[in-house]
Amino acid sequence: MIEEEFDAIVIGAGMSGNAAAYTMASQGLKVLQLERGEYPGSKNVQGAIMYANMLEEIIPDFRDDAPLERHLVEQRLWVMDDTSHTGIHYRSDDFNEAKPNRYTIIRTQFDKWFSRKVREAGATVLCETTVTELVRDAKGKVIGVRTDRAGGAIYTDVVVLAEGVGGLLGTRGGLRKMLKPEAVALAVKEMHFLPEEVIEQRFGLKGGEGCVIEAVGTISRGMTGLGFLYTNKESISLGIGCLVSDFAAMRESPYALLDALKSHPSIRPLIAGSEVKEYAAHLIPEGGFKAIPQLFGDGWVVVGDAAQLNNAVHREGSNLAMTSGRIAAEAIVQVKSRNDPMTKLNLALYKTMLDESFVVKDLRKYKDMPALLHNNAGNFFTTYPRLMSEAAQNFMRVDGTPKIEKEKATTAAFIKARSRLGLVSDAVRLALAWR
Amino acid sequence: MTNPVTNLRVEDKLYQNRYLVEPGRPHIKVRPHAWPSANLLALTLVCPAKCYELYDKGQVEITPDGCMECGTCRILCETSGEIEWNYPRGGFGVLFKFG
Structure with missing residues (x-):
């Protein structure tokens, strides 16, 4: 007492x-x-x-x-489809500073x-x-x-x-x-242990440097969601989270999503040979300003x-x-x-x-971002990632098709999937919500 | 697809975790029901620890021993009154080693 x-x-x-x-x-x-x-x-x-x-x-x-x-020197943002990822990577030696900005x-x-x-x-x-x-x-x-x-x-x-x-x-x-199911995400995560030098080799790191990957795309199976991979000293945190309302509506299992992410050809080699020592689940508030x-x-x-x-x-x-x-x-x-x-x-x-x-x-x-992403999950998390991936592959693959025809095919694919009006509307709404 | 890393079952995943379960005092209970709501039924798939199971006669039951206390079921089913959710007594429940 x-x-x-x-x-x-x-x-x-x-x-x-x-x-x-x-x-x-x-x-x-x-x-x-x-x-x-x-x-x-x-x-x-x-x-x-x-x-x-x-x-x-x-x-x-x-x-x-x-x-x-690890202090972070590199961040990778990936848009994934079932077999590929298109990425923006930012890595800078400026992050190797006396007082680093971000740590895992x-x-x-x-x-x-x-x-x-x-x-x-x-x-x-x-x-x-x-x-x-x-x-x-x-x-x-x-x-x-x-x-x-x-x-x-x-x-x-x-x-x-x-x-x-x-x-x-x-x-x-x-x-x-009480929290609403559309204002909260369920994330699951595993801790994958690997020797320090293996992690450093796979991600091109040295002396305590770290790299993180965050990914959207078909990995969330049409739900509003995000996958992540964070490098720790001797382990990799790998996980994925989606809105609870989406999980319930789509009847998806979070562990099935995580296992699919682990076997994705872009992720699999990064965690190969690891020993999993913990599986965790947690909720993340996603309602933003309007949910305060x-x-x-x-x-x-x-x-x-x-x-x-x-x-x-x-x-x-x-x-x-x-x-x-x-x-x-x-x-x-x-x-x-x-x-x-x-x-x-x-x-x-x-x-x-x-x-x-x-x-x-x-x-x-x-403040308008959560609703935009939630209401357009299919487009932002499946349709666009697939289109981006097709466009990237179309651009990279050299097969004798004249470039002008390749570009026309890419443009046609976007218009077919979302229509001209849809594309403009998505871009405008995204810009407004970001502003 | 025979990489052992990618073929774990949920039970195997949970086996990695540390728990201190208080016998006879489940912290989550499903109220007796004739038929589960869509959300309660969904929990048989959505619960990350697979604590919820559908039984032969159509009712959903819970075994919360592997519960990671995420609260997803509470978000989906507390308002309808189908489940009763409390924290385990202090010190009990999941004990994350890494978190």
Whole structure:
């Protein structure tokens, strides 16, 4: 039984929860963090790419001891059909800098490290503890939590809900609505282990350099989805995710998609001979700006995936999580320093500050993208990838057909598949949604 | 297509994972039903751990031992009341080694 009262209780020890707990504890607040897993990270799944700037804002010297896998020097964007891929690759030696911009990480290891920092900053971290209920006073203000451990409620001035994408407490407590199947993706992933030198040979890497591949196309079988391959030091994270609504409507199995991706002729040689050591599944918020729920209330704020803060277009999630956790914590510290109560009115500061950050600005920029991709999945994820692949092959293959005829055939294929109006309309809608 | 890497069954995939299952306390339950909804039926294919199975008489049942706690079934079937979803008790359930 915990008799003490806390300045803040953070629910969850993922990216956003750790960022919030660390920031508040380092500012001298009395923080309790509750995590249902056996150890921090044991319930957490990510691709995973970690963006340095957002962590630097929280722990400037993280590179000294954080478990980082590879710094990224190359990114490949692939459009795939059943036998081929067409790609845009960007590789630059500029990314071999003193303080690299992006790293691959292994979440469980990273989260253990982050949690150690949180404890060193002075927060109390209690694992194997599932929060079952928010405690409210007569006016509805959140004043504490109940857990599945023996003992009564634990009281606090403010609760930071960093409970992840599903977020039982917030959805059941009426703080936000249940996620809609079209606003969330299900991703599955495997960890393929290979010797370090084999990975470096296959991707042309040296000295801790890393390469990532992200792919759309027939691999998602007409669903709105994305495949990914990330190089870690001695392993490759390989996975694929599609909207839950699409999975349900198409009755596809995620593991069948993953196995098909693994046997694709473009992927297969990259993972040949690997030993799979884990299979994971996780949901990813995909609703974007329009899915952001109420972010604060009397005695509570919500951060990270629980707040649906994920940039589907740029595949950024953990940096939005860390940043929202940090900003929520800074807002709480400000309110606390003025000796003001943690009311809805005062905690609105969190949203004001978040609106000013890249988090909300980026999501607002792409506010129409989720609906566009979802409503045109067949075109964007099957028709166009097939057309692109045919066009590329037509362009590359030398067979005595006059070039003018080849070009006419490619143009005709696009028009046949989508019509002239359809092509223009797709281009305009994409441009508008991107703008 | 005999590459062993690409021929794993879901059971074999899950075998790689670590779990701490609390006996007799399943964290997800399917409510008794005459006929499953389209979403509940879809879960027999969509659940990434293949926890849901269709039984002879047309009902869907769950064995959540291999559950990775992704929440997909909750998204699809909680609103209809067909399933009851809770987190496993603290410390139990899937324990990701890498995540």
